[in-house]
Amino acid sequence: MTPTIGVFDSGFGGLTVLRALLTQIPQARYCFLGDTARLPYGSKSRRTIAKYAVESAQFLVHEQGAEFLVIACNTASALALDAIQEAVPVPVLGVIEPGAQAARAASISGDVLVIATDATVQSHAYAEACKARGLHGIERACPLLVPLVEEGWTGYLPGDSPEQAVTAQVIRIYLDQLLADAATQSLQPDTLVLGCTHYPLLRPLIEAAVPAGMRVIDSAEATAEQAAIKFGCHTKAAGATDPSHLGTRESDTPQIRCFATDSVEKFERLGSRFLGRPTGTVELVDLGG
Numbered sequence: 073m074t075p076t077i078g079v080f081d082s083g084f085g086g087l088t089v090l091r092a093l094l095t096q097i098p099q100a101r102y103c104f105l106g107d108t109a110r111l112p113y114g115s116k117s118r119r120t121i122a123k124y125a126v127e128s129a130q131f132l133v134h135e136q137g138a139e140f141l142v143i144a145c146n147t148a149s150a151l152a153l154d155a156i157q158e159a160v161p162v163p164v165l166g167v168i169e170p171g172a173q174a175a176r177a178a179s180i181s182g183d184v185l186v187i188a189t190d191a192t193v194q195s196h197a198y199a200e201a202c203k204a205r206g207l208h209g210i211e212r213a214c215p216l217l218v219p220l221v222e223e224g225w226t227g228y229l230p231g232d233s234p235e236q237a238v239t240a241q242v243i244r245i246y247l248d249q250l251l252a253d254a255a256t257q258s259l260q261p262d263t264l265v266l267g268c269t270h271y272p273l274l275r276p277l278i279e280a281a282v283p284a285g286m287r288v289i290d291s292a293e294a295t296a297e298q299a300a301i302k303f304g305c306h307t308k309a310a311g312a313t314d315p316s317h318l319g320t321r322e323s324d325t326p327q328i329r330c331f332a333t334d335s336v337e338k339f340e341r342l343g344s345r346f347l348g349r350p351t352g353t354v355e356l357v358d359l360g361g
């Protein structure tokens with residue numbers, strides 16, 4: 073019995089979560105959907121984000137047979153998790169709660185910076201998830217970062233390319249503003265949450281821009297760990313003893329089917345950077361307007 077896990081993002085960013093899931097639950101069959109035709113979600117209203125996210129979730133569950141769903145998009149997790157849970161009859165996990173949990177584990181001062189899309193920041197989902205854990209979250213929207221990542225202008229380009237320099241400068245401006253906000257409030261942040269699944273691709277540039285000693289949290293690993301627990305898909309590595317829970321098959325080729333709502337060629341080209349391995353053939357899907 074191989075579980076089928078649906079993983080959804082507005083674009084390629086969620087592949088960073090799929091990558092972590094492959095380590096935690098290598099035995100599963102995965103269907104990944106990037107709703108690239110309707111990206112970015114982060115600049116849209118709650119109503120529109122919920123409509124798009126529900127349609128994407130229903131595609132994965134009803135047409136691809138997903139038995140579990142991971143919403144590998146902070147924006148959809150922040151604004152549409154309830155709507156998705158109501159729309160599909162399978163367990164659903166978002167990335168906000170695992171991200172806040174990881175920040176709680178990392179922060180000593182209790183003051184946590186969060187960078188995310190406009191919609192995620194306006195929802196204050198991270199501030200609330202932080203507050204529930206005794207943390208003070210200071211949020212900042214960074215709307216230019218998703219387009220830069222989708223364009224491939226990430227820290228993974230070789231050398232000091234002009235593209236990389238532009239992205240580094242944009243990151244520096246956003247972080248300086250956020251650190252100034254924190255200083256005005258006499259806060260002492262020691263942790264930065266990457267509150268968008270696109271941002272892990274910028275991690276080297278972000279780590280170079282934060283003050284020395286600041287911890288950078290990517291919710292992908294925490295989400296994958298929680299998925300293994302919530303979905304009952306423990307691996308041997310995670311200490312499962314029940315033989316009905318499948319053991320690791322790390323040497324096997326992972327079973328992944330990728331779908332995109334636009335430009336499968338671009339998805340195949342850029343997606344492998346996020347996934348850390350080739351995406352395979354990406355299938356085009358039409359979810360309507």
Ligand code: DGL
Nearest residue numbers: 082112113114146147269
């Ligand atoms: N990857 C999405 C997130 O985690 C953001 C991309 C978008 O704006 O659609 O929030």
